[in-house]
Amino acid sequence: MKTRHLLSGLLLCAALTLGGCQSALESSRTSDGNSYWTQMRAKLTTITNLHVQGRLGLVGRQTRGSASFDYESKGDDFVLDLATTFGSGIAVINSSGGKAWTTTSGKLVEADSADELLRDLYGIDIPAAELKQAFLGLPVGEYQLDAQGRLQHSRLGRYTISYTDFKEFNGYALPVNMTISNSQEDIKVKINKVLDVQ
Secondary structure, three states: OHHHHHHHHHHHHHHHHHOOOOOOOOEEOOOOOHHHHHHHHHHHOOOOEEEEEEEEEEEEOOOEEEEEEEEEEEOOEEEEEEEOOOOOEEEEEEEEOOEEEEEEOOEEEEEOOHHHHHHHHHOOOOOHHHHHHHHHOOOOEEEEEOOOOOEEEEEEOOEEEEEEEEEEEOOEEEEEEEEEEOOOEEEEEEEEEEEEEO
16 A cells, blocks of 8 residues: 555656756736737747647548647747657757758658658658747738637638637737648647747
8 A cells, every 4th residue: 555655756856856847927808809810920020939849630531640749949949749648759850050950760860841850751741840829829821810819710822720719828829729630631730738938
C-alpha cells in the first residue's frame, strides 16, 4: 500500500515537472463590431513572439491522422514540434534565416523551407512559413471578412485557411479553430493553449 502511494506521488511530481512551468493564458470572449476587429488586426501586426499548443486533424482522400503540436516563434524564426496522441515525437521542424532543418533517424535533414520538409518527409502539406500569421488570424494573400469584421478565410496560393472561432488572450483576439485546405486534404487545427503572445 505504501509503495502504491509513493509511486502515485512520484508520478504526480514527474507529471508536474514534465508539464513545464509555463502556464496557459486565460481566454475570454471577443467583442463584435468592425472597429474592434480593425483595431485588433492592427494590434496583432505588432506581435513578434507567439507560443501556442493544440491539435491537427488530417482528413485527405487517402489519409487520415492526427497529431498534437507545439509552435513557438520569435520574430521570423520558429520551431514546430509534432507528436502523436500518446506523446511520441513525430518531428521537430526548425526554421531560421530562410532555411529549415530537422533530425530524422539520427540524421540532420535540411531544406529551403519548412513547407518542403513537412511535405517531403512527413506528407503534411501546410504553409508552414505562414503559420504565425494563420495562428494570429492575420489576413494572408486574398481574404474575406464577415459582417462583424472578423477574418473568415485567407487564400494563399493553393491553400485556403478558414476560421470558425476566436477568443481573446491577454488582450489579443486569436483564432482557436481553423481549417487549412489544399486540393488534396483538409487539416483541422484546434489551438488549446496560448502560452505567449507579445
